[in-house]
Amino acid sequence: MLTVLIMAGGSGERFWPLSTPTKPKQLLSLFSDKSMIREAVDRVLPIVTVDKIFIATNILQAEEIKRELPDIPEKNIIIEPVFKDTAAAIGYTSLIIEERFKFLEEKIEIVVLASDHLIKDDVVFREALLKGANEARENLSIVTLGIKPDKSETGYGYIEVSNNENLKLNEIYKVRRFREKPNKDTAEQYVASGRYLWNSGMFIFNTDTIFKNFEVLMPEHTEIFNKIRKEIKSEISGIELSKVTEPYFQEFEKISIDFGIMEYSKNIKVIPVSIGWNDIGSFTALSEVFESDKDGNIIRDTEAILHESGNNIVICDNGIVSLLGVKNLIVVKKGENILIAHKESAQDIKKIVVKYNALKKGE
Known part of the structure; x- marks a missing residue:
């Protein structure tokens, strides 16, 4: 069963003064008459119903997001108690999604997306998500979408692919390693080789797979997740659940899922795509x-x-x-x-x- 998790807790400080803590970049209408988070939701509605779309945010933005997305069930808007980066946030939300649909007794795939990215080719994007979800289901892989670079960009991390030939779009490849943001010369080498992709920060995985990776690579997080599971079973949600789980969240190490899992997991796959993607990281992105x-x-x-x-x-x-x-x-x-x-x-x-x-x- 396919579900979607849209990460919407960022403050968008690089877009100040347009962006504020209570109305950050994802709630702004920068490129159309819709907010960026509305665009993100609409982009996946052709492949998943609203009851299977979850929004991860914080207490400052929760009410504005509810107003912006009235079609999303209120219990699907998950309030992260404390900012502890994406490893804690994604694991926590995955626990809630797993508990929500446990009665179905089937594998659950989660697509993790940003709420503030620009994607122009929605059709190809959705095709890649479905292909990635099938790979995650059939081969227990963690799948990411890698953006085919059109320039030697130094502002993005890169994904090195285990393949000696130029990569074909919309095919599945094994990831060799993740690379940090390079200098200009290194970025030029990456792009010229044909074996590197921009890291989009979009992931697809089965809940069993992600928690097994947490057990092996981040056992301290797993211990905390096991405590939180007991609270999630009480069927509370929203601010109430956030308050109950806050003491546990304080125990998490602040670390991204990239550093905690993606760089070390043994079964990471990537799908190269060309979808008109831009992470709109700062005002200069508007020039593109x-x-x-x-x-x-x-x-x-x-x-x-x-x-x-x-x-x-x-x-x-x-x-x-x-x-x-x-x-x-x-x-x-x-x-x-x-x-x-x-x-x-x-x-x-x-x-x-x-x-x-x-x-x-x-x-």
Whole structure:
């Protein structure tokens, strides 16, 4: 039986001031009249019913997500008590999904997706998910989708495939190893070899398989999961379940599932895909999505006056923005907050957020 887990607990700090703790990037309508999380749900509805879609989030965002996704059963919106990274979050939610459908007495496959990724080719994407789910069911593999690179990108992790020939799209390959974000020269070597894919962070597995991997590779997590199982059996959900399990969550080591399991498991498979994917990690990603003017400027949701200015990104909720003789800037206005940053500093916007939060608290 196929289920989908959409991870929606991120704060989206690199999209401040558009993104806030209570309404982060996944709840924004950046590319259409729908929010990104609404797009993520609609993208999988052709292959799974709403009762089998689960959202993992936190207490700050839970109510807004309920309003945004009224078709998702409220008990399927799972509130992570404490942020302990993706190993704890995915294991915890897998426990809940397993308990929810135990009466069916059949294998349960879980597709883990992000709530804030852009995917243009929905049809090919769904085909890959179904193929991955079948592989997870039949061969007890953990499957990931690897993005066929079209450039030597240094902002993504890479997946090295155990194959000496150029990879074919939509086929299944054994993963040799995961690679961290490389420098420019190394990224160029990866892409030229034809044996490397971008790590999309999307996973497909059978619940039995993921918990066996936890037992072998993360036994401390398994001990905590066994304690939490007793609470899940009480059939409570939402905030109530979050409060009950919070003491156990405090015991988890903060570690991602990539570092805890994916890099060490012996049966990881990958499906190379070309689906128009972008993780929209910062404002600069908009340059890859929207058409620019003749000077390379991207103007969204506002009017702008530009003179001798190029390669800028401008987003404003009201008023007119005027740029004179500037290049490679990010200019964003949301309410009373204005951000002006150089594109090269896009990954560091969260440093501004830290100072902004301190200022608001009067520190």
